[in-house]
Amino acid sequence: MHGKGMSSQGPKDFKSALRRFWFSIREWKVKIIVASILSLVSTLLMVFGPMILGMMTTSAMESLKNQGAINWPEINFLGFVLIATFLLSAVISYIQGVVTSSLSVLYEKKLRNSILEKMRKLPIGYFDKTPNGDVMSRMINDVDTISVSFAETLTQIITSFTMLFGYLAIMLYLSITLSLIAIIAVPISTIFISVVLKKAKVYFAAERATLGKLNSIIEENFSGQLIIKANNHAGKSIKSFDKMNTRLYEESRRAQFLSSLTFPLTHVFLNLAYAGVCMLGGYYVISGAISIGGIQAFIQYLNRFNRPITEVAQLSSTIQQILAAAERIFNFLEETEETPEVEKSLFKQIMNKDRKFLGEVEFRNVNFSYDVKPVIKNFSVKIEPGMQVAIVGPTGAGKTTIVNLLMQFYDPNDGEILIDGVETKKMRRDEVRDLFGMVLQDTWLFSGTIMENLKYGAKKISDEEVYKAAKMVGVDHFIKSLPNGYQTVISEDSDNISAGEKQLLTIARAVISEPMMMILDEATSNVDTRTEQLIQDAFSKLTKGRTSFVIAHRLSTIREADLILVMREGNIIEQGNHKELIAKNGFYAELYNSQFSEDV
Known part of the structure; x- marks a missing residue:
């Protein structure tokens, strides 16, 4: 669901949302003022239309009565004024529409850029705890709600209130008694409408919450099709979706039913007033209290x-929708960001005069908790330049967390992490991350050609260097077998590429970026034994002279590592090379023997 349906619930704090909304658009206040003036002038010109028509009718009737013929020069002059008024109003209205539309598009662009920029600044922990569908809903649906309704609502606010007071002023001028009949219907209908909208708001709030849950279910079902089919869970998934979808339908139906009552309720009371004006106005014409043109104009104004009045009643709901969507966006934009970057980075200190990077990494008494649960406890280790370090342990031991801390995806609660003797927190995050090439267990490929994917993250690199790296990893033959070779268009969802082939491409991408250090997080989990050996050979060449970190469950891939860190419950319980740890006959030996008992 897009547009208005996405933001039916009002903001939790109306005044705060309105203040923040104005603050976010005030950079275009000149355009807003210009659009407001144009809308005001256009509406005022339209307001005088019925008055001019009434004058034409009165002129015709009086000239026939007094002179026996219609005074055509006067009628023609009034007709010319009427046409000119309508045309001028239309031109001004068009210009005003262009201004407000450009304002709406600019604001939409600003919001999307702000959300994307905010995503860049948010810590990884936010995305760990927040469903992707929720963030996407804010960036797409909530922004759409604002962009679709903003320009229209700004125009309606000015137009409706100008018409309301303009019509009322002229109606009072024509007849105070008839005007009172029309006016008295307004507060009565307003009372009824406020009661209805108050009840509707409860259902709108429930609809909003249910829609968020439904978005999450849709995303889970879409991204988890393989697991759903493998576990024959399709039937339960459909039932779960159908249950939530039915619940959303019921809440939306009730909310829309009640909110839709505002229009007919308004018309009931106003039409009753209209009938009263017609009867009393007819009497006034007969008695000569008002001219025929005057009552004609009054009835047109009343109509x-x-x-x-109807638009003003509906505007309250639309404004609630806009502010509710804006509030969700503003709340997202005010989420806690990563800790501020250092003002003066010490990154240059890790380079000598020849700009040769060493690659010494040290963890000193590092502690880290995820929410309140301790994950890393008093972790200390020093890794010499050029070492290949393997990190092993059971699930939940803290292996990936160590890498996340090293890459500054998370900040440690206590302790220090140093690269070549300089604390990482005294360097910019992008500088630290530029030092590493990272290959994850979960592959990620964007929509584009294979060549574009392989060059992703590389500064400047020629096609020949890409070919060389692809051959080194052993993926060149596979790429050339595709219909368009390196220019074949792929994406994360491409079904003509296997999981192992995708992994090979991400590994080749890491090789091409030529990082100072390497991180491999279960990088060979999706490949067969033969391909694994090719990758191991490629990594041996790639990591030669580079400090590298390998997280592995498949212990056959780390037998040649210089240092193996064995973790359990956030602590290093053993360390050494493969032979040393096997000789200790401890926890590592137990893990290894469970996988490769025939090798021991």
Whole structure:
């Protein structure tokens, strides 16, 4: 669901949302003022239309009565004024529409850029705890709600209130008694509408919450099709979706039913007033208290008087929708960001005069908790330049967390992490991350050609260097077998590429970026034994002279590591090379023997 349906619930704090909304658009206040003036002038010109028509009618009737013929020069002059008024109003309205539309598009662009920029600044922990569907809903649905309704609502606010007070002023000028009949219907209908909208708001709030849950279910079902099919869970998934979808339908139906009552309720009371005006106005014409043109103009004003009142009643709901969507966006934009970057980075200190990077890494008494649960406890280790370090242990031991801390995806609660003797927190995050090439268990490929994917993250690199790296990893033959070779268009969802082939591409991408250090997080989990050996050979060449970290469950891939860190419950319980740890006959030996008992 897009547009208005996404933001039916009002903001939790109306005044705060309105203040923040104005603050976010005030950079275009000149455009807003210009659009407001244009809308005001256009509406005022339209307001005088019925008055001019009434004058034409009165002129014709009086000239026939007094002179026996219609005074055509006067009628023609009034007709020319009427046409000119309508044309000028239309031109001004068009210009005003262009201004407000450009304002709406600019604001939409600003919001999307702000959300994307905010995503860049948010810590990884936010995305760990927040469903992707929720963030996407804010960036797509909530922004759409604002962009679709903003320009229209700004125009309606000015137009409706100008018409309302303009019509009312002229109606009072024509007849105070008839005007009172029209006016008295307004507060009565407003009372009924406020009661209805108050009840509707409860259902709108429930609809909003249910829609968020439904988005999450849709995303889970879409991204988890393989698991769903493998576990024959399709039937339960459909039932779960159908249950939530039915619940959303019921809440939306009730909310829309109640909110839709505002229009007919307004018209009931205003039409009753219209009938009263027609009867009393007829009497006034017969008695000579008002001219025929005057009552004609009054009835036209009364008929048009319904429109701004109806729009004002509906505007309250639309404004609630806009502010609710804006509030969700503003709340997202105010989420806690990563800790501020250092003002003066010490990154240059890790380079000598020849700009040769060493690659010494040290963890000193590092502690880290995820929420309140301790994950890393007093972790200390020093890794010499050029070492290949393997990190092993059972699930939940803290292996990936160590890498996340090293890459500054998370900040440690206590302790220090140093690269070549300089604390990482005294360097910019992008500088630290530029030092590493990272290959994860979960592959990620964007929509584009294979060549574009392989060059992703590389500064400047020629096609020949890409070919060389692809051959080194052993993926060149596979790429050339595709219909368009390196220019074949792929994406994360491409079904003509296997999981192992995708992994090979991400590994080749890491090789091409030529990082100072390497991180491999279960990088060979999706490949067969033969391909694994090719990758191991490629990594041996790639990591030669580079400090590298390998997280592995498949212990056959780390037998040649210089240092193996064995972790359990956030602590290093053993360390050494493969032979040393096997000789200790401890926890590592137990893990290894469970996988490769025939090798021991």
